[in-house]
Amino acid sequence: MAQKTAPDSTRRSERSRRAIYDAALALVGEVGYGKMTIEAIAARAGVGKQTIYRWWPSKSAVLLDAFLDLAEQANAQLSEEAGLAEPATDIPDTGDLEADLKYVLRATVDEMTDPKFDAPARALAAEGVVNQELGTEFVERLLEPQLQHYVKRLRRSQDRGEIAAHVDPRIALELWTGPLAQRWMQRTGPLTHAYADTLVEYALYGIAPR
Amino acid sequence: MAQKTAPDSTRRSERSRRAIYDAALALVGEVGYGKMTIEAIAARAGVGKQTIYRWWPSKSAVLLDAFLDLAEQANAQLSEEAGLAEPATDIPDTGDLEADLKYVLRATVDEMTDPKFDAPARALAAEGVVNQELGTEFVERLLEPQLQHYVKRLRRSQDRGEIAAHVDPRIALELWTGPLAQRWMQRTGPLTHAYADTLVEYALYGIAPR
Amino acid sequence: MAQKTAPDSTRRSERSRRAIYDAALALVGEVGYGKMTIEAIAARAGVGKQTIYRWWPSKSAVLLDAFLDLAEQANAQLSEEAGLAEPATDIPDTGDLEADLKYVLRATVDEMTDPKFDAPARALAAEGVVNQELGTEFVERLLEPQLQHYVKRLRRSQDRGEIAAHVDPRIALELWTGPLAQRWMQRTGPLTHAYADTLVEYALYGIAPR
Amino acid sequence: MAQKTAPDSTRRSERSRRAIYDAALALVGEVGYGKMTIEAIAARAGVGKQTIYRWWPSKSAVLLDAFLDLAEQANAQLSEEAGLAEPATDIPDTGDLEADLKYVLRATVDEMTDPKFDAPARALAAEGVVNQELGTEFVERLLEPQLQHYVKRLRRSQDRGEIAAHVDPRIALELWTGPLAQRWMQRTGPLTHAYADTLVEYALYGIAPR
DNA sequence: CTGTAATCGAGACGGTACGTCACGTCTTTAC
DNA sequence: GTAAAGACGTGACGTACCGTCTCGATTACAG
Structure with a gap:
């Protein structure tokens, strides 16, 4: 053609x-x-x-x-x-998974709050919701590569027995990226370091009594 | 004036x-x-x-x-x-929290997949990302009322000791609504009943080994 | 349609x-x-x-x-x-055809020289040369009605025997309007009262010796 | 410079x-x-x-x-x-001015009707109406040289007494080229051999009764 | 039951931006 | 150095909608 x-x-x-x-x-x-x-x-x-x-x-x-x-x-x-x-984008591995995740998530919160990124990122996210093609590209070229860093990091922890064997890391990471994304996109609540910490805790240990 | x-x-x-x-x-x-x-x-x-x-x-x-x-x-x-x-929008309370959440989440997945709702909902969600005023109204009039049903239901479980006392229900519910919203809006993965079930399990019991 | x-x-x-x-x-x-x-x-x-x-x-x-x-x-x-x-557009009829024609033709020369008319008239004439539709409308709505005044005037003279019986007035008038139009459009020579007078004389009596 | x-x-x-x-x-x-x-x-x-x-x-x-x-x-x-x-562009001189003019004018009519010439000639003529510079060049390089052939031919006739002594050949020729040009450019009437003949007759002998 | 005032369908208006086309200039590569 | 090729800044094209406005026609309440 x-x-x-x-x-x-x-x-x-x-x-x-x-x-x-x-x-x-x-x-x-x-x-x-x-x-x-x-x-x-x-x-x-x-x-x-x-x-x-x-x-x-x-x-x-x-x-x-x-x-x-x-x-x-x-x-x-x-x-x-x-x-x-x-490139310095890998997630740190100090041996303390909870601390490492909190560290990275706080940085993500800071980035989401940075006005330099906020406006164009929102615009693209919004357009991606409605425009499949752009949305897919946005995810493939920007979001998914970042998420894969979590996958790698989680798998390492899993090998060490810090995460249950049956858990799928690709789904697990959504326990914190999902809520963060939702609060950022839909403004359903404030985006703070404390919130990020809470998410990590709930995700790691569950909300049911141990 | x-x-x-x-x-x-x-x-x-x-x-x-x-x-x-x-x-x-x-x-x-x-x-x-x-x-x-x-x-x-x-x-x-x-x-x-x-x-x-x-x-x-x-x-x-x-x-x-x-x-x-x-x-x-x-x-x-x-x-x-x-x-x-x-109105039939309350979350069921059969005494089995996991089952109740899975039931409701599967229904949510079905709705998100229904083409009749999909187009206008996406349009509004997208506009809301970029237009603060509309976004706020969308959340206040539609989304938050639905989320409050979870809060109510979770609090009941918490009173019965099925959820740890220190847990904030308003944050807890985001462990599953967040990921679902993200998959729907950003198309980062398929929206299936199995996925909904997995989210409930991870959220309740955590991903760390018990 | x-x-x-x-x-x-x-x-x-x-x-x-x-x-x-x-x-x-x-x-x-x-x-x-x-x-x-x-x-x-x-x-x-x-x-x-x-x-x-x-x-x-x-x-x-x-x-x-x-x-x-x-x-x-x-x-x-x-x-x-x-x-x-x-409307005062009729051609005068004083009984002296030659004088009447010269009078009108001099006025035409003046108009063709008037800058207020010149620019738009040229533009339209030019466009009409190349654009059949516009040209036709230009002629039908503006030029031909003016030419018909000559026809009327000439016919009156013809009835009185001042113009040879075999002459077609619609063609005769072109003996002076044609040259004038050409000098105006193609700038093949100056547009003066003297020129107008000469045209009338040549047209009436011919260029062959009498 | x-x-x-x-x-x-x-x-x-x-x-x-x-x-x-x-x-x-x-x-x-x-x-x-x-x-x-x-x-x-x-x-x-x-x-x-x-x-x-x-x-x-x-x-x-x-x-x-x-x-x-x-x-x-x-x-x-x-x-x-x-x-x-x-070059064969001179106007014939058979001794019969009327016949010679009709012959040439009929050829001119044919050329004006030839579609191969028509489109570009119209375009140039139109542009020349509005664009003084181009118009002048068009006349000087193409039109005037052709008109000068008439001047030469008319002068020869004038020397022989076939045209009145007081007549200016450069003006006289416009009695037929002007009408022809007008009919071609402004489409005020059909361009035929008969029309060309009539123009020659009117121009030579005038429209007043002899 | 009838006046009267507001809403209605319709669409012309002054505008802004669209996405395309061609202008005339400039730069690159090949001959 | 000329040529083919075509990207560039510029600006007009003709179209689509914007949000405002004016115009009867319709409609529903108040006298």
């Missing part, structure tokens, strides 16, 4: 791409996703509209790429600060 | 209101929230645009009312089928 | 129509037909683009109506100045 | 030039002048856009050159058919 003669990506303007990302992220923060227009992105980036339409099919796709780029950069910076060559 | 001469709701056309709800729900299913326009709702409902603008401030508000109406009707019908006068 | 549900002309805004005419005529004079855009007309008239597209199919159609309106007004004003109820 | 580093015409690609002419003439016939775009000419000619912009300042200039080239070729072919070395 003939594509509409796909553009030649080797000749793509890097400077335009960056300017578009910056403009999109700035705008989604300033006016919100609904009122962010492609024309405004183009104007702010000092770029022709066609340059956006040439490389992305929709404004959600632009924002997704911009956000992924942002996440990547933030990650790279984090690793650098830690003086590491490899 | 003078309101914009608020309309007189006693003279409101009931037939128009119903037609607008029907049109909105039909359209959100057919073309999706983003492409649903007020003009299309008006045209389909055989109604002037002003009749919509007179009574609702935005298309999300129309859809919210339409959906609440739908939920109400569905509820009423359910109660009627059960031959009850009062 | 279903029209695209033609708009209701009884509800048309007269103020907008006038503003659009004024803007179109002003713009064609200032920037020329080629660079006159519908957006600019709309902006200058303080009108939405759709209001133009609702009532006219193209920018040439707008200009045609604007110009016809202008011609009508100019005509009405002329009649009024002369204190007449009927 | 530095020209924009004028291109070196000795290295110009003849094949591209020809292809551009062909493409321009074909397109003006197929889609009309207004919808003929430089991009389309380039694409059809298998030529880069810059190759057009390097050698011509505007699309009207391209078409003008293309049309002049066409006219030249047609002329050369005509001469060749007649077995002549020199």
Whole structure:
């Protein structure tokens, strides 16, 4: 099937791409996703509209790429600060599962609260709820890779007998990521460190009396 | 301060209101929230645009009312089928907490899977992620009342010693509603009865070895 | 065949129509037909683009109506100045055909030179050369009615024996309107009173020796 | 003053030039002048856009050159058919002015009707009405040289006393070229041999009774 | 039972943004 | 250095809806 003669990506303007990302992220923060227009992105980036339409099919796709780029950069910076060559996203393993999970979950809460991430992340999450394609990509490229860090970490604990053998780690991790996600997306309650700690405790030991 | 001469709701056309709800729900299913326009709702409902603008401030508000109406009707019908006068939304209390939770959670999974509810509910959930005001109203009028049924039920179990005394029921219920919501909204995994059962088990007894 | 549900002309805004005419005529004079855009007309008239597209199919159609309106007004004003109820466009009949023709032709030259008429008239004439539909309408609604005044006048002279019996007045009049039109449109020579006079003389008596 | 580093015409690609002419003439016939775009000419000619912009300042200039080239070729072919070395554009002089004029005018009518010439000629004529520069060039390079053939021919007749001494040939010729041009450009009437004949007769002997 | 005031369907209005097209310039690679 | 190719910033296109407005026609209450 003939594509509409796909553009030649080797000749793509890097400077335009960056300017578009910056403009999109700035705008989604300033006016919100609904009122962010492609024309405004183009104007702010000092770029022709066609340059956006040439490389992305929709404004959600632009924002997704911009956000992924942002996440990547933030990650790279984090690793650098830690003086590491490899990405620093692994979940720590001090031998104390409860402490490790609380540590990571508190960091997640902090990130969810950071206004720099909040606006674009909400916009993408919202769009993903309604737009299957974008939602899938968002999950596959951003969310699931992060969740897999939990899977790895839980499996290590399971090998050591710190988690019951019958437990499926991929489901277990949802005991805390699910509630956190819900509070963030639906604002059903405050997102605090204490809340994160409680979730970890309930999840590890259950709510039935021991 | 003078309101914009608020309309007189006693003279409101009931037939128009119903037609607008029907049109909105039909359209959100057919073309999706983003492409649903007020003009299309008006045209389909055989109604002037002003009749919509007179009574609702935005298309999300129309859809919210339409959906609440739908939920109400569905509820009423359910109660009627059960031959009850009062609404049938309470969580059963057979004395077996695990069984009761699994029963209700399976029903929730079924509802989330029902295409009649799926499209408008997703649209509203998505809009709520990004639009604080609508999100809050959605939660307050629809979600939180349902969650409170869990609180009531859990408290009863707690009084009987079936749940540890230190547990906060309002947080505990998120151990299963959170994961369910996340799978539904972000499509991070399949929504099945087996999954619902697993969530209840993990939540009750924890994932650490007993 | 279903029209695209033609708009209701009884509800048309007269103020907008006038503003659009004024803007179109002003713009064609200032920037020329080629660079006159519908957006600019709309902006200058303080009108939405759709209001133009609702009532006219193209920018040439707008200009045609604007110009016809202008011609009508100019005509009405002329009649009024002369204190007449009927339109003053008839060709005089003093009994001296040569003098009458020269008089009218000189007036035509003056009009063709008047910058107020020149720009829009050129634009329409040009568009009509290339666009059959517009050209036909331009001729039928503006040019031919004026030519018919010559026909009437010539026929009267012919009845009196001042013009040879075998002559077809509709063709005869082209002996002077044709050259004038050509000099105006193609700029093949200057448009002066002397030139007009010469045309009348050559046409009446021929260029062969008598 | 530095020209924009004028291109070196000795290295110009003849094949591209020809292809551009062909493409321009074909397109003006197929889609009309207004919808003929430089991009389309380039694409059809298998030529880069810059190759057009390097050698011509505007699309009207391209078409003008293309049309002049066409006219030249047609002329050369005509001469060749007649077995002549020199160009065959002079007006015949059989001694019978009326007959000679009718002969040439009938040929002009035929040419104006030939669809191969019609589309580009109209486009250029139209553009010339509105664009002084192009109009002047069109007249100087194409129209006026043809009119001068009449001047020469008329002067010869005048020397022989077949035309009144006081007549200005340059004006006289407009008695038939003007009407013809008008009928062609403004479509004010049919273009036939009979019409051409009538024009010649009226012009020679006048419309007043002799 | 009839006036009268508000709601109703309809849709024109001034706008904003859409996604596309072509402009004329510029850069890259091949000849 | 010219050529084909095509990405770029720019700006107009014609369309779709926005939310406001004005217009009769309908409707339901108050006199």
